[in-house]
Amino acid sequence: MIRVGIADDEALIRSGLAVLLSHEPGFEVVGDAADGLAAVQLARQQHPDVLLMDIRMPGIDGLEATRRLAADPDSADTRILILTTFDHDENVFAALRAGASGFLPKDTEPQRLLDAIRTVASGEALLAPRATRRLIEEFRRSTVAPSDGGDxxxxxxxxxxxxxxxxxxxxxxxxxxxxxxxxxxxxxxxxxxxxxxxxxxxxxxxxxxxxxxxxxxxxxx
Incomplete structure (x- = not known):
């Protein structure tokens, strides 16, 4: 059973995702959050296997929420899957740097989303081809400092x-x-x-x- 949390500021999206997951064998929705702080609290209290995270939310955004969860040993085992209006979002690379395990556009087909959750829960990253191309483009324009990856x-x-x-x-x-x-x-x-x-x-x-x-x-x- 894959335990899933949902963080999005739009109630319709949260409820739609919850209905989709609740009707699919092998998934359990353990809670939802309407802003970044609530998403952090949800992950720390419920320890979902995968947290579906919107980037643009009130309070702290999904990027900061991802950073806090990835840095906290008590929640680091929760895999974060970013759901975003990707073609208009400049923050996907920063989300990966912060600790997200993958990302998908919000217009993804339901079966593709379910497969993505399974992929991320198993420990693999989820990088859609069009997202990877955009990611490379964003990185080439990025001015952020390199990560501390090994030699x-x-x-x-x-x-x-x-x-x-x-x-x-x-x-x-x-x-x-x-x-x-x-x-x-x-x-x-x-x-x-x-x-x-x-x-x-x-x-x-x-x-x-x-x-x-x-x-x-x-x-x-």
Whole structure:
């Protein structure tokens, strides 16, 4: 059972998501919040596996709420999936840097959203292809300081290939197919990347890849 929290300032969206999830086997809605502070309280009290987070909310926004939850050991196990009007939002890269595990546009089809929640709950990042392209563009225009990701010199050539594929938004299965390696081998490489680079999850691997300049728009998948 995947326990899900919902944070959005629009009541209609909160209720719609709750109805969708409550009618789907394997999901349990543990609460909802209408602003960022309430989202932080929800995560700390209910410890959902996944928290669906809007970015633009009153009080503290979803970005600050994500940052606080990721920095708090008591709530760091909650995976945050950003739902946003993506094409008009400049804060997605900052949300990943703050600790979000992925993001989707709010016009995502219901089944795609359910699959995304399962993906994030399992520990993988969720980076939609069009979102990844925009993310690269935003990073290239960004003036924020690089993250404290580990030294890429310690990585093998194969690990660098896997990191580039992760940064392009590919799943483990897609990486296995692209690099012609087994699924188990791909998982091992990703685990080693997380360990060597001190990354919390795959989304932070993407941030590190951008920060160190190993990803370019031409490398998009």
């Amino acid at each position: 890429l010199d310690q990585l093998t050539e194969r690990e660098l290939e896997v990191l580039r594929a992760v940064a392009a938004g590919l799943s483990n299965a897609e990486i296995s197919e692209r690099l012609v390696i087994s699924y188990a081998t791909t998982k091992t490489h990703v685990s080693r990347l997380l360990y060597k680079l001190g990354a919390r999850d795959r989304a932070q691997l993407v941030v590190i890849a951008f920060d160190h300049g190993i990803v370019r728009p031409a490398a998009e998948a």
